[in-house]
Amino acid sequence: MFKIAWEEPMRFAKLFLYLSIAMGLSGCASVRxxxxxxxxxxxxxxxxFEWAFEVQPQTGDVRVxxxxxxxxxxxxxxxxxxxxxxxRADKExxxxxxxxxxxxxxxxxxxPVSIGVGTGFGIGSGSYGGIGVGSSNVDSYxxxxxxxxFTDAKNGDLFWRGTGSKRLTRQSDPLKTTEEVYTVxxxxxxxxxxxxxx
Amino acid sequence: MIFSIGGCSAIRVxxxxxxxxxxxxxxxxxxxxxxPPRSNDILMDSQLMDRRVRRAVEENLSTKGLSQTxxxxxxxxxxxxxxxxxxxxxxxFSTGFGGYGYRNPxxxxxxxxxxxxxxxxxxxQYxxxxxxxxFTDARSNQLFWRGIGSRRITQHSNPExxxxxxNQTxxxxxxxxxxxxxxKKQ
Numbered sequence: 517m518f519k520i521a522w523e524e525p526m527r528f529a530k531l532f533l534y535l536s537i538a539m540g541l542s543g544c545a546s547v548r549x550x551x552x553x554x555x556x557x558x559x560x561x562x563x564x565f566e567w568a569f570e571v572q573p574q575t576g577d578v579r580v581x582x583x584x585x586x587x588x589x590x591x592x593x594x595x596x597x598x599x600x601x602x603x604r605a606d607k608e609x610x611x612x613x614x615x616x617x618x619x620x621x622x623x624x625x626x627x628p629v630s631i632g633v634g635t636g637f638g639i640g641s642g643s644y645g646g647i648g649v650g651s652s653n654v655d656s657y658x659x660x661x662x663x664x665x666f667t668d669a670k671n672g673d674l675f676w677r678g679t680g681s682k683r684l685t686r687q688s689d690p691l692k693t694t695e696e697v698y699t700v701x702x703x704x705x706x707x708x709x710x711x712x713x714x
Numbered sequence: 715m716i717f718s719i720g721g722c723s724a725i726r727v728x729x730x731x732x733x734x735x736x737x738x739x740x741x742x743x744x745x746x747x748x749x750p751p752r753s754n755d756i757l758m759d760s761q762l763m764d765r766r767v768r769r770a771v772e773e774n775l776s777t778k779g780l781s782q783t784x785x786x787x788x789x790x791x792x793x794x795x796x797x798x799x800x801x802x803x804x805x806x807f808s809t810g811f812g813g814y815g816y817r818n819p820x821x822x823x824x825x826x827x828x829x830x831x832x833x834x835x836x837x838x839q840y841x842x843x844x845x846x847x848x849f850t851d852a853r854s855n856q857l858f859w860r861g862i863g864s865r866r867i868t869q870h871s872n873p874e875x876x877x878x879x880x881n882q883t884x885x886x887x888x889x890x891x892x893x894x895x896x897x898k899k900q
Binding site: 553654661 | 756757760761762763765800802836837838839869870871873874876
């Protein structure tokens with residue numbers, strides 16, 4: 517029996533894999549980002565930006581249609597772009613327009629249901645057996661998805677899209693909410709411009 | 715990372731069609747007029763995705779010998795729709811197998827031991843995307859063929875991988891067209 521334990525490294529590898537999934541799912545602070553873009557784009561052409569919508573279009577979801585959140589996201593995006601060396605178009609027409617979309621989705625996650633079977637015996641001291649069942653947890657939570665789009669101001673073609681998703685935490689401290697928004701926006705925009713070979 | 719672990723990028727395809735259709739009549743196609751269709755998912759609604767799907771469909775149909783023409787001359791119109799739905803899956807796996815043995819020095823009895831095995835079940839959520847490709851008779855406006863393909867959505871950061879996934883899905887859906895003769899007789 518002891519041998520089996522050591523001869524199955526794959527099983528242990530799998531255990532670690534699942535443990536890392538569990539941590540990934542419950543890791544509240546993690547932001548997952550991805551991007552999409554037109555591989556034919558010459559990103560160096562785009563230097564001046566302007567918002568595509570002066571007033572953010574309403575989505576119908578009161579959690580998203582929030583002027584406080586809108587102001588935060590815009591400020592975070594503007595600041596991140598300026599830090600990258602882009603300029604807000606002043607009098608000249610912009611090279612590209614920036615738009616964001618946000619959606620809140622309900623997701624579920626479960627912690628593993630654990631069932632353990634154990635035995636024990638010793639010579640002269642009797643034998644023991646037992647089955648243990650761990651409790652299961654299925655939770656639902658809200659995940660926020662933020663999309664940032666860059667569109668060519670001249671021909672109207674979308675040339676880059678960055679996305680980031682994150683479990684939403686309810687904050688009562690506006691400074692913390694602002695901090696979260698900046699973290700997500702910075703991580704999404706850190707992908708731009710895409711490296712030549714991704 | 716989480717999305718890719720499931721690993722199976724299998725595409726499930728199906729089709730529906732009017733069994734009385736003479737598919738040989740349809741040689742030229744055009745995209746149905748109007749704006750690109752909206753899906754129920756803001757991630758899918760992008761010009762980048764729209765261009766990808768259209769290019770894949772156009773290339774695939776032209777390899778079948780069908781040619782794209784301006785709208786008014788086409789034999790049939792092509793449209794597509796994307797639907798994204800959450801799916802759940804459960805998986806059981808063994809988390810460990812262990813034992814412990816020792817020689818009891820006091821009692822002198824050799825090899826008492828304990829052993830155990832542990833199983834766990836996980837429930838995971840993932841997104842499944844369904845692509846529907848419709849062919850409509852340009853004159854009668856009747857739908858005569860619909861191809862459907864569903865797959866688990868994997869988020870890529872490399873657009874070429876996303877394009878490859880779209881190309882593969884479109885190719886598998888359109889591989890069903892035209893329907894085999896034996897299907898038509900049933």
